[in-house]
Amino acid sequence: MARRTGRRPGNPDTREAILAAARAAFAERGFDAASIRAIATAAGVDPALVHHYFGTKEELFRTAMAMPIDPAQLLPGVLAGGPEGVGGRLVRTFLGVWDSPAGTPAVALLRSAVSNEWMARLVREFLVTQVLRRVLDHLDIDPVELPLRGSLVASQLVGLAMMRYVIRLEPVASADPETLVAAIGPTVQRYLTGDLD
Template sequence: MSGPASRKAGTAGRGRADPPSRAPGRRPGGPDTRGEILRAARESFAGKGFAGTSMRAVAREAGVDAALVHHYFDSKDELFIESMALPVDPRQIAAVILSGPRDELGRRILTTFLGVWESPDGQQRMKAIMRSVVTSEDVARLMREGITEMIIGPVSDALGVPDARLRVSLVATQLIGLALTRYLVDLEPVASAPVAELIDRVAPVVQHYLTA
């Protein structure tokens, strides 16, 4: 058959092309993909801890391909830092602490630690984190595991002594106590003491923990 009828039939047969069907699998990146990944990461870190969380597991929870997680975050450390909204990268803190003479470790630690707390944004975030650590066992465990992995571990390894972990943990007690009394409890005269004076007075104590 030829003519208009056959042409009409042929046109109908061709019709409008059906939209390509999406291949099954993870959804591609979208406007809020990074936010979804961070949400999934926070839940995973809170539920499984730092050691029990993997980039691949976070990708599954967020419903995205694992490559997208690696696109936004280079490593699990970075994912942890972003999901906890830490004001400073703990890996950079460890690098600064280990960058100078051994007999000045205490001063570098105090200078770095107080430098984070003294910045307005850093203090606001650190107060929120500190309060969460005190009131939530999940957050406390998460921070404990993450900070151990990124700060306590590297500094302990650099000390190279059998009781290095205990020494560095004692330093942590000094720093946490100082932060609580100065920034959360506002205990005077510690709360209003000049930072330089605090460093001069506390650094020798921290140094003693590490190298005495």
């Protein structure tokens, strides 16, 4: 075996066996409880090979879901500006990704989450562990309130994706992104930082 000088595509069958084991483990046990060691055992490979092919557990999770976006790359820019205007920045970034070529696999992922209970669980795990925790790290939100605030934001953004890319209801389907930022940004802002009672 060659020295590890970065991630390698690897044997396609081995890769697919690891990804299948990862999907099963993340869906059954959740992101936190699923270990690289258990995934490697289920796939019949050494844990080091999993890291070698796929990097961190976060990276393996995104690859297993065919998730085209990495919240670790996108969210700090959205959140770094602080609470003011974060709703509009989040909607703008969301539309930037979904309107881009990365949107095609994102729509495919949304479709499969609707038709497949396992994929729904993976999407849920993704939202909670990869998105909401990062929001908590950057915004000063009461941790007790974060789950409700986060799932309300998810309801609006997933609904926006449904109307714009799946159901294609006009004018949301072809509206200029800034029109949607102006209309929906305040909703997301209130869900994150406003009064919900």
